Amino acid sequence: MNLKSIAVFFVVLFVGMGSAVAHHHDGEIDEVLKAIDVVPTRAQLDHNLKNAQERIIHAMNDTKRNEYERQRAITLLSLYPNQKTKDALLEGFRTFENPQLKKYTIYTLARTFGEASDDSIRQAIAQAKNDESLDVRKFAKLAEKYLQPKTTEPSVK
Amino acid sequence: MRSRNVLCVLVLGAVLSFGCGGDDKEEPLVVLNNSNNVNNANNSNNANNANNANNANNGISQLEVLLDTSVTTAATGQTQNITFDVPEGAQSVVVNVIGTSPNQYTLNSWIDADGTQLVTTNWVRQDQFAPQFCTGCLQRVTSAVGAFAAMAPTNQDVELVSGTHTIQVEAFSVAGNQIAGVAGEAQILVTAKVAPERPPAGTIDLNFFFTGARGWTAETAKTDQVFQGVIEEVRTLYAQVGIELGDLAYYDISEDYQIIEIDQTTASLSPLFAESRMADNDAVNLFFVDELMQSGPLGGFGVVLGISGGIPGPTGQVGTARSGVAIATKSMPGVPTPMSKVIAHEMGHFLGLYHTAEQLLPIQDQLDDTSGSADELMNAAGNGDRLSEFQGVVMRLNPWVKN
Numbered sequence: 246m247n248l249k250s251i252a253v254f255f256v257v258l259f260v261g262m263g264s265a266v267a268h269h270h271d272g273e274i275d276e277v278l279k280a281i282d283v284v285p286t287r288a289q290l291d292h293n294l295k296n297a298q299e300r301i302i303h304a305m306n307d308t309k310r311n312e313y314e315r316q317r318a319i320t321l322l323s324l325y326p327n328q329k330t331k332d333a334l335l336e337g338f339r340t341f342e343n344p345q346l347k348k349y350t351i352y353t354l355a356r357t358f359g360e361a362s363d364d365s366i367r368q369a370i371a372q373a374k375n376d377e378s379l380d381v382r383k384f385a386k387l388a389e390k391y392l393q394p395k396t397t398e399p400s401v402k
Numbered sequence: 403m404r405s406r407n408v409l410c411v412l413v414l415g416a417v418l419s420f421g422c423g424g425d426d427k428e429e430p431l432v433v434l435n436n437s438n439n440v441n442n443a444n445n446s447n448n449a450n451n452a453n454n455a456n457n458a459n460n461g462i463s464q465l466e467v468l469l470d471t472s473v474t475t476a477a478t479g480q481t482q483n484i485t486f487d488v489p490e491g492a493q494s495v496v497v498n499v500i501g502t503s504p505n506q507y508t509l510n511s512w513i514d515a516d517g518t519q520l521v522t523t524n525w526v527r528q529d530q531f532a533p534q535f536c537t538g539c540l541q542r543v544t545s546a547v548g549a550f551a552a553m554a555p556t557n558q559d560v561e562l563v564s565g566t567h568t569i570q571v572e573a574f575s576v577a578g579n580q581i582a583g584v585a586g587e588a589q590i591l592v593t594a595k596v597a598p599e600r601p602p603a604g605t606i607d608l609n610f611f612f613t614g615a616r617g618w619t620a621e622t623a624k625t626d627q628v629f630q631g632v633i634e635e636v637r638t639l640y641a642q643v644g645i646e647l648g649d650l651a652y653y654d655i656s657e658d659y660q661i662i663e664i665d666q667t668t669a670s671l672s673p674l675f676a677e678s679r680m681a682d683n684d685a686v687n688l689f690f691v692d693e694l695m696q697s698g699p700l701g702g703f704g705v706v707l708g709i710s711g712g713i714p715g716p717t718g719q720v721g722t723a724r725s726g727v728a729i730a731t732k733s734m735p736g737v738p739t740p741m742s743k744v745i746a747h748e749m750g751h752f753l754g755l756y757h758t759a760e761q762l763l764p765i766q767d768q769l770d771d772t773s774g775s776a777d778e779l780m781n782a783a784g785n786g787d788r789l790s791e792f793q794g795v796v797m798r799l800n801p802w803v804k805n
């Protein structure tokens with residue numbers, strides 16, 4: 246058993262202990278939020294992190310976290326296309342002042358719920374198209390295409 | 403089968419999403435026959451001379467083409483046995499498979515001249531982490547949409563022996579949990595890096611492609627202090643394993659590529675990488691965009707800072723759907739990893755390095771001298787500095803690094 250195996254064992258052990266202890270700052274999902282080129286599956290998150298979705302929502306709203314981690318949290322909610330995600334993202338859209346967070350809430354809503362998006366999502370996107378931030382307006386436009394029936398056209402030619 | 407449910411990685415998530423549009427199908431394959439590495443007879447070309455001029459170990463290694471042919475996969479997805487002769491003195495071999503998106507490609511097997519299975523036969527249907535990783539293979543390989551590369555050795559346990567090697571290529575598609583073979587054609591390019599010993603040093607040339615993200619263009623980036631500072635830091639990171647940055651070329655591409663969304667219906671990453679066809683030199687392509695949104699292998703997506711065209715990426719060719727590395731340049735407060743490390747990390751993948759330890763998965767790289775600790779450059783957070791001795795060996799064995 247080499248050092249690496251031991252390290253992995255402990256990582257698995259700690260992660261396995263799940264959220265037995267409630268942290269204000271949830272260190273256990275740091276790894277997921279700080280990753281630079283990995284998108285996990287829902288199964289991996291649920292297997293390794295107890296109450297993964299709730300903890301991602303908590304991270305998204307955690308003002309102590311940096312912008313990248315919060316963006317990761319917002320976008321990874323796409324792995325959970327359910328009411329809880331919809332409510333959290335709509336609430337984020339209403340309350341986030343930082344356009345870099347705001348733009349990902351509407352984009353993630355559209356990309357996650359797609360054609361099945363309801364009026365509340367469609368209204369949020371319509372509102373975002375008139376946002377004062379150019380970035381938010383740009384992402385609202387990107388978001389809009391996910392509301393349309395699926396196409397095989399590439400976004401960039 | 404536990405299969406890929408459990409696993410999904412990174413870069414390979416990227417790979418999974420290459421298959422989205424018909425846009426992949428027409429991308430040209432450019433084999434750089436005029437590079438010194440591929441064709442020694444042509445060593446008077448300019449790129450070549452420039453490379454050599456920068457090369458600390460000028461000319462100790464040569465690239466030899468061992469096989470350049472088209473092959474047919476049967477309805478099972480597999481080709482018949484394909485053989486090539488690895489010459490004496492070969493330090494590394496790369497098998498490139500250029501196929502058609504959205505099919506995925508890998509090697510179904512690789513057996514060396516001594517009968518050792520470098521790649522376990524039928525791993526795609528048997529390995530716990532298939533089709534992303536063959537964790538049970540002596541020589542770990544991945545699979546990829548459209549274009550695929552495998553290099554040996556990328557760990558200390560593989561001994562590259564000379565003589566006749568036998569491979570089978572596999573083309574497949576994935577629906578649900580099922581892997582289905584795909585009949586069709588693919589191009590195979592096998593090269594060997596031949597040298598008297600494993601190269602102790604090398605030089606890598608880079609092509610930079612600018613979308614206007616962060617205000618950088620081919621013109622401004624040449625003198626932009628931030629950009630040049632980032633490249634200097636990459637230079638320092640790679641110097642620890644004896645790799646110098648050689649020729650740096652600057653290109654502009656459309657600002658339509660500033661935001662890269664990768665999903666099943668809008669594949670803007672493949673056309674981005676295919677833009678590398680405009681640069682006909684033998685260099686690794688780096689694409690500077692604003693933001694990258696990577697699809698997950700089994701749905702969902704997430705913001706990422708970088709994407710590599712493979713582990714390793716295709717070698718000896720540009721203009722394919724996987725010919726490069728994309729970097730998100732949007733400056734964000736508290737971004738966990740500085741851009742220089744993201745570049746060095748993604749280029750590490752492109753040259754053949756795996757994460758030292760995968761996230762949420764019990765998978766480590768195959769190297770004895772890495773630990774998965776946070777101070778390593780190839781940690782999944784990419785926030786460390788350190789490259790191990792054998793990581794350096796792997797990088798220097800890659801054909802993109804000239805020795």
Ligand SMILES: [Zn+2]
Pocket residue numbers: 282412413747748751757781782784
């Ligand atoms: Zn990585």
